[in-house]
Amino acid sequence: MADEKKPGLFGRLFGGKTADEAPPPAEEMVPAVEETPSGLPESPPDERIILRPEAEDEDEVAALAPEVELPREKTGWLARLTRGLSRTSEKLGSGIADLFTKSKFDAATLDELEDLLIQADLGLEAATRITEEVGRQRHERGLDGEGVRRVVAAEVEKILSPVATPLDVNTGAKPFVILVAGVNGSGKTTTIGKLAQKFIADGKSVMLAAGDTFRAAAVEQLAVWGERTGAPVIRKDIGADASGLAYEAVEKARAAGVDILLIDTAGRLQNRAELMQELEKIARVIRKVDADAPHAALLVLDATVGQNALSQVDLFQKTAGITGLVMTKLDGTARGGILVAVAEKFGLPIHFIGVGEGVNDLEPFDAGEFSRALVGLNNA
Numbered sequence: 001m002a003d004e005k006k007p008g009l010f011g012r013l014f015g016g017k018t019a020d021e022a023p024p025p026a027e028e029m030v031p032a033v034e035e036t037p038s039g040l041p042e043s044p045p046d047e048r049i050i051l052r053p054e055a056e057d058e059d060e061v062a063a064l065a066p067e068v069e070l071p072r073e074k075t076g077w078l079a080r081l082t083r084g085l086s087r088t089s090e091k092l093g094s095g096i097a098d099l100f101t102k103s104k105f106d107a108a109t110l111d112e113l114e115d116l117l118i119q120a121d122l123g124l125e126a127a128t129r130i131t132e133e134v135g136r137q138r139h140e141r142g143l144d145g146e147g148v149r150r151v152v153a154a155e156v157e158k159i160l161s162p163v164a165t166p167l168d169v170n171t172g173a174k175p176f177v178i179l180v181a182g183v184n185g186s187g188k189t190t191t192i193g194k195l196a197q198k199f200i201a202d203g204k205s206v207m208l209a210a211g212d213t214f215r216a217a218a219v220e221q222l223a224v225w226g227e228r229t230g231a232p233v234i235r236k237d238i239g240a241d242a243s244g245l246a247y248e249a250v251e252k253a254r255a256a257g258v259d260i261l262l263i264d265t266a267g268r269l270q271n272r273a274e275l276m277q278e279l280e281k282i283a284r285v286i287r288k289v290d291a292d293a294p295h296a297a298l299l300v301l302d303a304t305v306g307q308n309a310l311s312q313v314d315l316f317q318k319t320a321g322i323t324g325l326v327m328t329k330l331d332g333t334a335r336g337g338i339l340v341a342v343a344e345k346f347g348l349p350i351h352f353i354g355v356g357e358g359v360n361d362l363e364p365f366d367a368g369e370f371s372r373a374l375v376g377l378n379n380a
């Protein structure tokens with residue numbers, strides 16, 4: 001996409017040609033139940049696609065759910081957000097500064113700005129619109145590099161504001177059931193751990209369901225987060241039916257009077273229809289316990305996959321009824337603008353973003369903070 005041939009912006013503007021061991025959950029919380037309450041067939045283990053080696057020992061499991069400091073305040077988060085987005089902002093921010101300190105301002109300057117935005121994965125449409133606005137404002141009132149960054153941030157914020165929607169877990173639903181889906185390694189289990197920590201800090205009672213029933217390491221990874229946060233973990237034997245486990249977890253959460261149930265699922269590639277159907281089955285089966293569940297179906301997107309995030313949203317939205325997004329690993333890419341492209345294309349709520357592996361590296365998504373950090377503007 002970044003390499004697409006397109007007419008130069010100046011041409012379009014001016015008409016020219018150029019252009020992470022469970023608290024060892026209470027005994028009764030960890031039954032190894034064999035039968036599936038749904039009566040639905042179990043999926044053979046080899047249907048799952050594993051993209052990374054299994055973690056077998058404790059050290060490896062601990063590495064999957066790294067320990068980090070717990071206190072969190074806004075200022076701490078803004079510093080983490082700024083640091084997390086620095087790969088993107090260094091490219092974008094300093095790129096803009098370089099462009100607009102040149103004495104000459106012409107069509108080529110705007111084309112280069114548009115290219116910078118496309119290279120940061122904002123998407124062609126957003127890049128074009130933002131560049132046009134910069135061109136217009138530069139023309140009207142003159143803009144220096146900082147001024148251009150402000151215009152870019154303001155335009156990005158306009159795109160992001162409508163989707164920066166908090167995840168409302170206070171709907172009266174008890175438990176409020178959150179199904180967490182996404183491709184392999186996108187950050188689902190880590191995000192569940194971080195969210196559990198947050199909800200518990202907010203005074204909620206939380207239960208976790210180890211719906212990735214295929215890999216022992218996956219269950220252990222969630223169990224580590226359970227232990228760390230004090231949330232009980234519902235688990236079953238490896239190879240058990242995921243929807244059966246989810247069904248039981250909802251029943252147990254309800255019986256225990258838990259506020260929030262977070263259901264982990266196995267990573268799946270979006271082009272494997274049968275795995276997508278399994279996700280649909282989990283949702284269908286838990287509806288037998290609570291007709292309104294899941295109350296949220298979150299798709300966890302890894303920002304480092306770039307444009308592929310767009311096809312992931314497309315497919316998970318169609319087949320798994322995704323209600324909102326979490327974007328992780330924004331610290332691992334210089335193309336953090338992908339969040340803007342996703343917002344622009346789908347308009348789905350973006351609830352949280354992740355900028356690191358630590359428990360404090362995930363916070364509710366704020367359009368203004370993000371937009372400023374994206375171009376390296378001071379967020380203080």
Ligand SMILES: Nc1nc2c(ncn2[C@@H]2O[C@H](COP(=O)(O)OP(=O)(O)OP(=O)(O)O)[C@@H](O)[C@H]2O)c(=O)[nH]1
Nearest residue numbers: 184185186187188189190267328329354355356357
């Ligand atoms: N840098 C960085 N790493 C992250 C972030 N979120 C998660 N990770 C790391 O990404 C890796 C995969 O995270 P998991 O939570 O295991 O991903 P998953 O989606 O549960 O993976 P599967 O269960 O294998 O599908 C781990 O090493 C996490 O620590 C983030 O925001 N930033």
Ligand SMILES: [Mg+2]
Nearest residue numbers: 188189212218
């Ligand atoms: Mg996982």
